[in-house]
Amino acid sequence: MLDLNFKGRWRKYQKQVLDRFQDYQADGHVHLVAAPGSGKTTIGIELIARFGNPALVLVPTVTIREQWVDRIQTAFLENEQKISDLVSQNLKEMKALTIVTYQAFHSAMNQLQSQEDGEAEDFVGFDLLASLRAQKVATLCLDECHHLRNEWWKSLEAFRKQYEQLQVISLTATPPYDSEPELWERYIRMCGEIDQEITVPELVKEDTLCPHQDFVYICSPTAEESEHLRQFEDRKWEYIHQLLVNPDFQALVSGSKVLKGDISSDVLLEDPKYLSAILIYMYSQGLTIPDSLENLLGAKRLPQVNSYWLELLLQSVLYQTPDWYEDSNGFREKLESELKARGLVEKRQVYLVKSKASDQLLTQSLGKLSAIADIFLTEYESLGQELRQLVLADYIRKDFVTYLGDGQAGISQLGVLPYFESIRRKAQEHEIPVSLAVLSGSVVILPTDVVAELKELLPQVPLSFSSIGHLDPKDYVQVGFPSSAKGIVAAVTELFQRGQIQVLVGTKSLLGEGWDAPCVNSLILGSFVGSFMLSNQMRGRAIRIWPGHPEKTSNIWHLVAVQAQALITLPGEEPRPESNQDLQTLSRRMEHFLGLAYNQESIETGLDRLDFPKPPFRKKQISEYNERVKSLSKDRAGLRKKWQDALVVADRFEIVTEVAAQQQKIPIMLQFDALKWVRMSLLLLAVDLLLLLFRLRLIRVWWLTAACLLFFAFASWRYLCYKSPYKRLQSLGEQIRKALLDLGHLTDGQSRVQVEEDKGNYMIFVYLKGGSMRNKELFAQTVGEFFAPVDNQRYLLKAEKVRQDQSPYYAVPSLFDKRKEEAQKFLDFLTPTIGHYHLVYTRTEAGRKTLLEARIKALSNKNDRTLTKKKVKSRLE
Structure with missing residues (x-):
């Protein structure tokens, strides 16, 4: 047996899992699905202890690996017990519990050199299977395994085939419910059938997670960005309108081998959208279309050309089916050159419906800097000294260091240091006495007045303090520390918990996953890179309960940049909301987050629950929406009550997946059939009554009338059903x-x-x-x-x-x-x-x-x- 004894008290749902342990492990698997903040790691450690065998634990990142080690130390070991006697983080030095990343496991299985987060390990010639057998490892614990790269999956599957019988524990917050059957079966083969699911609403109901709400702040591009976008769109549409009537382009398309009948029907119909694009262009320009192709297409009337069809046509001409077109004048090369010059081609792909350049500009719009500063001000006005705000970014942007503290310096990138400076300027402008800090793997900036406390928390670590940029050393200092130093993150986190730091800006790689600071009551997701899994993990940083603070609620802020005007389009073409990648990413993110609807007492997913406006966007519409969400964000007492009201529906509830269909799309055929039956029954009844009226019946057969009435009743009932x-x-x-x-x-x-x-x-x-x-x-x-x-x-x-x-x-x-x-x-x-x-x-x-x-x-x-x-x-x- 492993010498692990839980020192706390199990939550209700955790106890349910443990009480059913014998039933769950009958198939050799225990598979638990639970939201971030539910204590999956703690349950996982207890399950390993109950299996009682040496175990291998695989985790996604180094940060989560260290979280496992810390949880074992704090929740399962007595003070005199040494974690190093029980736990190893190195496959070459296994202990009763060996905890490593999937990347390290993959490298060891394939005898490769491994490099992650500054840690290097050479597994060339290392026999992983032999080492595991020598250690008598019989339990495998998989943390969030379905998010692995494909090659890591292959290593894991090869290991399962080659190693003896293993007891498997699988822990995840986001199983691939919506994957293809083959991927789902692969996942279940590895992890076993799901034994228990623990959702966010259940955890809020049990006071394991705090009441929380998602807010979307709509950012407008800066004046310079808007002008750039406007010029880009103007140039694009000016060129497109010229191209549509360009005689050389018309000649290239109308002279196509397709229209001459030189391309077989089989080839044309292999991917018919390119044929459609040719014919739709010809139709829109009033050019002649061969009857044979109209018949092949099978459409009585073609739609007008729009950016979608023109994009397909250009893709066909340049890259997809260039052999369909005769180009004796070299027009195609000129066409490609002109499209590239306007940013409408990238990596042999034509972009008219979407634009990579515009998408990138909006996704990384500097308008998000003022948005973050505005959100900070809103939250500070609401919470004051109780504010514990976390701001997460993708990159540090070290080259911005020299501009910190210079209020006149322009900011040209998004990242940790630009976010810090934007908030610092906003606080200075409004004379707000707030303590800001930066925490990343290589740059740490703290208020000068917390230096003494930091030294007390890290007495064994040689720290240095220096000025940075134009920041006054009386206000802020940069913390220097050896690269091998441990405990920096934990110490700064403790200062955050104590309130010595109120706003913490950091990288998602360090603080977005596995990092734990229950005090966070405001989270700004300033990250524009990352999967749903990572955004779900980041969101999980903010929704944990804060022991000793039962009143805690949390706001999660999402940023999205949109253009505040309708785009120029072709005649009759509507603006396409999906053309904005930033908005698309936000929409996908919201499809997975279960949360409160703004206007009703319900808990659901999707952007609609946040009453998000529909495009095309207008400046007034954007401003009114932002003011509304800022106002809603301040009503934290109302937020708690809305959760209570929404969860009072019953002691037990379930999550369902709704599909909405428009009424006119629902099959109507049997409604017509039923109506036909009603008419037929009325006709029969009328004939029967006429026969009675004119005494044409030789024999009174009352059952015929009754039959007619029954048929009418049945037909009417069927019609009412299908109506x-x-x-x-x-x-x-x-x-x-x-x-x-x-x-x-x-x-x-x-x-x-x-x-x-x-x-x-x-x-x-x-x-x-x-x-x-x-x-x-x-x-x-x-x-x-x-x-x-x-x-x-x-x-x-x-x-x-x-x-x-x-x-x-x-x-x-x-x-x-x-x-x-x-x-x-x-x-x-x-x-x-x-x-x-x-x-x-x-x-x-x-x-x-x-x-x-x-x-x-x-x-x-x-x-x-x-x-x-x-x-x-x-x-x-």
């Missing part, structure tokens, strides 16, 4: 659930389909209630793909007879498109609900033609979109 899109979607969802069950994609037959109506927005939400989160995700994914616009799906469902307001096409979801038999079975399940559709395989010539027709119709309908979000529901609903 309601709510009931039609309920029926459709149930058939999809049965299809998923039949093919083995759902593991729980006890789940049920629920439908809710949002009459104001003409949307209907459908979701699966009960069962695992994976089942809910698969159901939502399948429904969403069924309603999705036609793009390049392998199978489509095509209506045999198109009725008014009926969608002629639906997509066969990816879970059913691998084999024709499965696609057909999906249709068979849906036929009783959607009516007469037939299966179209789109990888044949005829199928590609149908696909092309369907895509053009889908693209012409701008409303063909579905919305998916998670939401907290009472188990009793």
Whole structure:
């Protein structure tokens, strides 16, 4: 047995996991999903202790590795016990508990040299498997393993195949619920089935996480950036309008081998969007299109050319299918040169819908500097000396050191030091006595008046203090320390906890993951690089409870830069909100964060819960939104009450994944059929009554009248059922659930389909209630793909007879498109609900033609979109 004894008191949900340990470990795996701040590490250590064998723990980063070691020391060992006797952080010097990063493990498995965070290790010639066997390691603990690079996954899978039976503990905050079946199966093979899920709302309800709220501050580009963007757009659209009517360009396209019939239909339909782009351009310019190509395309009317189709055409001309065009005059080379000169081509990709240059400018807009300073001021006005604000950045920007303290110096980059200086200037402008600090791996700046306390916290570390930039040494000093020194981060964190530091600016690599300071009550995510996993970890820094401060609430601030005017477009073309990468990143981030909605007592995911404005954006709209969120951020008592009200729905609740479908997209065929039955029954009833009226009946057969009445009643009931899109979607969802069950994609037959109506927005939400989160995700994914616009799906469902307001096409979801038999079975399940559709395989010539027709119709309908979000529901609903 490992000599580990937990010294604290288990939380309710932690105790549930431990009480079920015997059941969970029956398959050799314990798989726990829990939000950041739930104490996964502590549970993991206890599970290792209960297995009782020497263990190998694999973690994502060096910071988290050290967090594991610290947690073992503080929560499981008595003071006289030495951590070094029990724990090793080196695979070459294993102990009963060996904790290393996935990178080090990968290097050891492949006998490579490893280099991470300044730590070098040479594993050439090292036999990892033999060393593990010698240490008798029989427990493997995986922390956030599904986020690994592919080559690290391969090393882990090779290890599992070669090593003897292992007991596996898997801990994660973000399992890949929405991944492809193959990736999910790979994940489950490694980690085992999920044994328990612990969500953020549950943790807030149990006072394990504090009440919190996400706020988005909309940043406008600086005047210089706006002018740059305006000039870029002006130049782009001026050139595009000239290009559309350029005789050389028209000659290049109209002289295409495609239009001459020199390219086979099979080749054209392999990727038909390029054919579509040619014909749409020709149509928009009033140029002649061969009848054979119109027939091949299958569309009666083509849309007008827009930036999407022109981008595809240029991509075809320059890079994708240049052999389709005869270019005797060398126009193509000139075209490419002109597009590159305007920043519209990068790495052989044409950008008209999106612009890499504009995206980068907005993502790294200097407007975020004033936003961060404004957020600081707002939070200080609300909390005063109680403020504990953490600001995270991607880079330090050491070259800015010389400008610190110079209030006239311009700031040209985002990063730790520019953020520090922006906040310092704002505090100076408003005469705010706030203590600011910088904490990164190589630069530490502290208020001068905390130096004595720092020395007391680090008596064994030789520290030096010097002036930095133009900052007055009476106010701030830079801390120098040996590269091997330990405890700097812990000491500065302690000063932060004590309130000697109120605003701490640092790098996400050091403080964004694994670092723990429960006092943080305001977090500004000034990072523009990173995955959802990392942003989730960063967010987790702010939402922990603060022992001794039960009133703590926390605000998490996200920054997004947008242009405060509508873009110039082609006639009839709407601005595309997705063209802004910064906004896209924010939207993806919010898809995963469960939090309070601003205007209702609900907990859900998605940007809509924050009442985020819809583009195109206007300056007044942006200003009003920012003022509103700043006002909301100050109502911390109201925030706590809203969480209480939202969580009072029931003692037990579950997370569901809702899919919203627009009413006009829900299959309507059987409504027409039912209406036809109603009319037929009325006709029969009328004939029967006429026969009675004119005494044409020789024999009184009352059962015929009764039969007519019953048929009318049944037909009317059926019509009323299918007249309601709510009931039609309920029926459709149930058939999809049965299809998923039949093919083995759902593991729980006890789940049920629920439908809710949002009459104001003409949307209907459908979701699966009960069962695992994976089942809910698969159901939502399948429904969403069924309603999705036609793009390049392998199978489509095509209506045999198109009725008014009926969608002629639906997509066969990816879970059913691998084999024709499965696609057909999906249709068979849906036929009783959607009516007469037939299966179209789109990888044949005829199928590609149908696909092309369907895509053009889908693209012409701008409303063909579905919305998916998670939401907290009472188990009793």
